[in-house]
Amino acid sequence: MTIASLTAMPLRLATDYAEMSLFVVRAETTDGVVGWGESCDSFGISYPTVLSRFVDDVWGPVATGLSFDAALHALAEKRRAVGRTLGFGYSAAQSMSAVDIAIRDAQARSAGQSLAPLGSRASERLRVYAGNSHFLESREVGGHLELLRPLLECGVSMVKMRIGADWRTAMRVLTDLRAELPDIDLMVDGSELFSVAEALEMAQRLADLRISWFEEPVSAARLPAIARIAAASPVPIAYGEHLFSVEHMLDTMDAAAISVVQPDASICGGFADAQLMAQTAQGRGARVVMHTHGSPITFAANALVAAATPGVDLIEYPFHLSPMLDRVAPTAGFGIPSIVDGFVAVPTHPGLGIDVDTDVIEAGHRAFLDA
Numbered sequence: 503m504t505i506a507s508l509t510a511m512p513l514r515l516a517t518d519y520a521e522m523s524l525f526v527v528r529a530e531t532t533d534g535v536v537g538w539g540e541s542c543d544s545f546g547i548s549y550p551t552v553l554s555r556f557v558d559d560v561w562g563p564v565a566t567g568l569s570f571d572a573a574l575h576a577l578a579e580k581r582r583a584v585g586r587t588l589g590f591g592y593s594a595a596q597s598m599s600a601v602d603i604a605i606r607d608a609q610a611r612s613a614g615q616s617l618a619p620l621g622s623r624a625s626e627r628l629r630v631y632a633g634n635s636h637f638l639e640s641r642e643v644g645g646h647l648e649l650l651r652p653l654l655e656c657g658v659s660m661v662k663m664r665i666g667a668d669w670r671t672a673m674r675v676l677t678d679l680r681a682e683l684p685d686i687d688l689m690v691d692g693s694e695l696f697s698v699a700e701a702l703e704m705a706q707r708l709a710d711l712r713i714s715w716f717e718e719p720v721s722a723a724r725l726p727a728i729a730r731i732a733a734a735s736p737v738p739i740a741y742g743e744h745l746f747s748v749e750h751m752l753d754t755m756d757a758a759a760i761s762v763v764q765p766d767a768s769i770c771g772g773f774a775d776a777q778l779m780a781q782t783a784q785g786r787g788a789r790v791v792m793h794t795h796g797s798p799i800t801f802a803a804n805a806l807v808a809a810a811t812p813g814v815d816l817i818e819y820p821f822h823l824s825p826m827l828d829r830v831a832p833t834a835g836f837g838i839p840s841i842v843d844g845f846v847a848v849p850t851h852p853g854l855g856i857d858v859d860t861d862v863i864e865a866g867h868r869a870f871l872d873a
Contacts, residue, residue: 512550513866537608602772631660
């Protein structure tokens with residue numbers, strides 16, 4: 503059995519937050535088995551046609567016509583070969599991630615087993631933390647509590663909030679939120695928006711509010727700046743959604759001493775790379791939690807990485823995407839009502855363990871092309 507085709511599919515899908523563009527890859531074998539993969543740029547793909555060109559011009563020609571293992575090996579070789587000209591990160595890594603996941607999904611489906619085999623799993627369910635894409639300063643505390651209520655009613659006890667450019671207002675709202683949720687584990691995402699001085703001032707305030715980690719206060723590319731913040735911050739500093747390989751993560755950990763690492767299989771090169779990143783970060787003493795922002799394809803891939811990696815039992819749940827998660831994979835059990843006592847079940851069926859609604863995917867692809 504060989505890979506007959508790799509099809510790049512930019513999508514436009516509606517969520518509770520906004521209409522978003524996403525990017526998936528469909529891998530089909532000569533026996534008609536179909537696997538799905540996805541790329542993520544952490545907030546809906548802004549330029550999925552760029553990723554399409556990577557698949558069509560770089561990764562697809564290398565993998566098509568080969569067996570699964572030969573294709574994965576050829577892709578790894580190609581990634582090393584083009585790194586000097588196309589780079590190792592961003593669109594190159596993200597597009598490669600989608601292709602890798604799609605091929606591995608097809609391979610595991612063909613074999614009738616899960617990407618995280620049941621007999622070797624560390625966990626069958628994962629604790630979720632609510633990832634909120636609404637900036638803290640966008641509304642008062644009552645508005646945020648209304649958004650979070652369905653999650654809290656399902657037993658979610660960890661919430662990550664985003665701080666935007668108006669960070670002083672955000673801090674006031676966060677203070678009010680802490681008063682309303684004294685027993686909830688709160689984290690903060692800085693979205694790479696701040697200067698070192700701002701980040702350090704914020705970190706002191708976050709410590710007073712018992713914030714568990716401060717995510718991406720400055721750009722992931724600014725290692726000296728991250729190092730200054732990590733050295734002085736009383737709050738653990740987290741990075742991962744812009745770490746594009748194990749080597750990139752190690753460079754960041756060595757230079758900046760981050761203490762929370764957030765792998766994402768749809769960003770860092772694929773399933774195996776995300777698992778290796780998680781294992782390596784743990785070996786360096788970091789806390790590892792899975793980042794996720796995308797369709798059920800990404801959520802399933804990262805849930806399976808966590809399930810296959812002892813010590814990784816926490817995954818981001820972007821709750822504003824919940825209706826889209828249900829529409830794209832209605833039987834996967836990823837919607838908010840499927841969360842029980844703050845946990846979500848890990849898929850157990852072959853491959854990624856989910857069945858996507860191809861009608862929804864095709865409609866999303868047509869909507870993107872029409873736009």
